[in-house]
Amino acid sequence: MSLDFETMAHDCGEWLRASGPESDIVISSRVRLARNLTDFPFIARASESDREQIEQILHARIEALQAAGKLPAATPGGELHYINVGKLSEVDRQFLVERQLISREHAEAEGARAVVIDGGERFSVMINEEDHLRIQVMHSGLDLETAWKEINQIDDLLEEQVNYAYNDRLGYLTACPTNVGTGIRVSVMLHLPALVITRQIDKVFRSLQKINLAVRGLYGEGSQAMGDFYQISNQVTLGMPEEELLKKVADVVPVLLEYERQARDFLIRESQETLHDRVSRAFGILRTAQTISSEETLHLLSSVRMGVNLGLIGDVAIPTVNKLFVHTQPAHLQKLAGMELDQSDRNIERASYLRRHLNGGKPPAGAN
Amino acid sequence: MKCQKCDKPATFHITDLVDGEPKEVHLCEVCAKDFLAPITQDSDSAMPEMAGLLAQQLAIGQTAEELAELDQRVCPVCGISFLEFRKQGRLGCPHDYVHFAKELEPLLVNIHGETQHVGKTPRRGGANAEQQTQLIRLRREMKEAVTKENYERASEIRDEIRSIEQAS
Numbered sequence: 001m002s003l004d005f006e007t008m009a010h011d012c013g014e015w016l017r018a019s020g021p022e023s024d025i026v027i028s029s030r031v032r033l034a035r036n037l038t039d040f041p042f043i044a045r046a047s048e049s050d051r052e053q054i055e056q057i058l059h060a061r062i063e064a065l066q067a068a069g070k071l072p073a074a075t076p077g078g079e080l081h082y083i084n085v086g087k088l089s090e091v092d093r094q095f096l097v098e099r100q101l102i103s104r105e106h107a108e109a110e111g112a113r114a115v116v117i118d119g120g121e122r123f124s125v126m127i128n129e130e131d132h133l134r135i136q137v138m139h140s141g142l143d144l145e146t147a148w149k150e151i152n153q154i155d156d157l158l159e160e161q162v163n164y165a166y167n168d169r170l171g172y173l174t175a176c177p178t179n180v181g182t183g184i185r186v187s188v189m190l191h192l193p194a195l196v197i198t199r200q201i202d203k204v205f206r207s208l209q210k211i212n213l214a215v216r217g218l219y220g221e222g223s224q225a226m227g228d229f230y231q232i233s234n235q236v237t238l239g240m241p242e243e244e245l246l247k248k249v250a251d252v253v254p255v256l257l258e259y260e261r262q263a264r265d266f267l268i269r270e271s272q273e274t275l276h277d278r279v280s281r282a283f284g285i286l287r288t289a290q291t292i293s294s295e296e297t298l299h300l301l302s303s304v305r306m307g308v309n310l311g312l313i314g315d316v317a318i319p320t321v322n323k324l325f326v327h328t329q330p331a332h333l334q335k336l337a338g339m340e341l342d343q344s345d346r347n348i349e350r351a352s353y354l355r356r357h358l359n360g361g362k363p364p365a366g367a368n
Numbered sequence: 369m370k371c372q373k374c375d376k377p378a379t380f381h382i383t384d385l386v387d388g389e390p391k392e393v394h395l396c397e398v399c400a401k402d403f404l405a406p407i408t409q410d411s412d413s414a415m416p417e418m419a420g421l422l423a424q425q426l427a428i429g430q431t432a433e434e435l436a437e438l439d440q441r442v443c444p445v446c447g448i449s450f451l452e453f454r455k456q457g458r459l460g461c462p463h464d465y466v467h468f469a470k471e472l473e474p475l476l477v478n479i480h481g482e483t484q485h486v487g488k489t490p491r492r493g494g495a496n497a498e499q500q501t502q503l504i505r506l507r508r509e510m511k512e513a514v515t516k517e518n519y520e521r522a523s524e525i526r527d528e529i530r531s532i533e534q535a536s
């Protein structure tokens with residue numbers, strides 16, 4: 001089934017709807033499984049004809065499952081879309097990266113590769129990424145348990161169709177030894193602006209690393225994440241059952257939520273005027289700017305998002321702000337505008353898009 | 369022995385591939401870290417320093433000769449050499465976990481703290497997965513036989529492939 005990216009661009013994936021538990025701070029919960037077919041070399045060693053064969057086999061198996069009405073059991077959105085990533089334009093590939101449906105590596109790789117996406121964008125399967133199969137399920141808010149149940153079911157269905165590389169000692173065999181065993185990566189994406197402002201974020205990360213959890217920024221590199229979004233995930237995949245690895249991540253989230261909320265309370269208590277000023281200025285710029293970069297947008301939206309959660313800004317809803325984080329990314333802007341735009345045109349289009357969506361239809365006093 | 373990039377004592381003896389020829393490099397810990405910085409990163413970046421970690425594991429307690437010898441070892445199924453794995457941090461096929469089991473063990477301990485899988489197991493296929501992995505080798509050998517116009521050998525291999533495929 002073909003997918004119209006222009007139509008898709010107007011909406012956002014289920015995981016951004018801010019409908020799940022704790023969704024003021026927890027943006028999404030994600031579980032990913034790495035799997036390989038046992039009778040093909042791993043991708044690094046696969047010839048182009050190997051890659052094509054792997055792609056064809058998996059395509060056929062997934063379509064058979066769909067035809068048998070099995071896969072939608074886990075996908076309320078219904079239909080599945082099979083997308084040949086190698087045949088997409090650069091903007092379209094970037095578009096899928098921005099929606100977190102494929103990895104940057106998958107977008108930039110060469111050779112036969114694909115992604116399967118369900119209508120609600122809750123699950124996706126990358127074919128021929130670092131491993132033959134990278135299955136992912138993503139939910140809004142803190143909801144790891146359901147995500148694991150769904151992905152486990154999808155994995156069971158696929159496993160009835162193909163033979164996975166597996167041995168009794170090391171479990172599921174993966175291209176990189178960091179994923180071997182369960183092949184599972186459990187992660188939560190958190191919005192932690194107050195911990196960043198109060199300079200506690202590094203301390204928090206060091207303590208997470210001590211208990212073998214990995215932290216990375218959502219946009220940009222290193223620990224200074226743009227937009228204050230951080231992804232926490234398990235580092236170990238071998239020697240512990242899936243449920244325990246899931247619990248390791250799940251157990252630390254309430255602690256992080258508590259820290260972030262304490263930091264927000266502290267800011268309100270000790271420097272409410274400064275905080276209110278910061279949030280209001282951010283909102284003001286986003287509502288009136290005539291040209292704005294993607295970096296500045298992420299930075300300001302983060303303040304606005306916190307301001308909305310703290311009741312300092314009244315007339316915007318969190319799902320709207322969540323959506324703006326994705327819709328102001330370069331590929332989304334171009335899809336929404338219906339044309340290719342260079343960087344300076346994108347900055348103008350981005351500012352105009354933000355003004356339209358943050359002014360509730362009417363321009364603020366004194367601006368355009 | 370002194371580090372080749374600075375004057376500190378060299379504690380890392382690394383075999384590098386220069387123009388296809390293995391070459392020994394002797395470095396201190398600081399310079400070794402730079403030298404071993406991974407070329408590619410795991411898409412989930414959980415362990416980007418994996419390749420460096422791996423080489424460290426190997427460098428400790430091994431002479432340059434032992435390392436050079438190890439690096440030349442090749443997986444009979446996919447043909448990857450241990451050196452190639454060390455360079456890219458990615459294995460070539462499922463059989464590598466069997467063929468390089470001894471060498472991978474300290475690495476797995478370092479990353480995961482464990483060497484025995486617990487958790488989900490495939491309901492089928494798991495048991496004879498290793499036999500099926502041999503299909504990778506057989507298909508490769510069949511292609512070679514055909515190229516060499518050794519059709520008798522090619523047809524033998526084809527029968528072997530079929531018997532494994534039917535058993536699954």
Ligand SMILES: [Zn+2]
Nearest residue numbers: 371374396399
């Ligand atoms: Zn040195």
Ligand SMILES: [Zn+2]
Nearest residue numbers: 443446461464
């Ligand atoms: Zn191999």
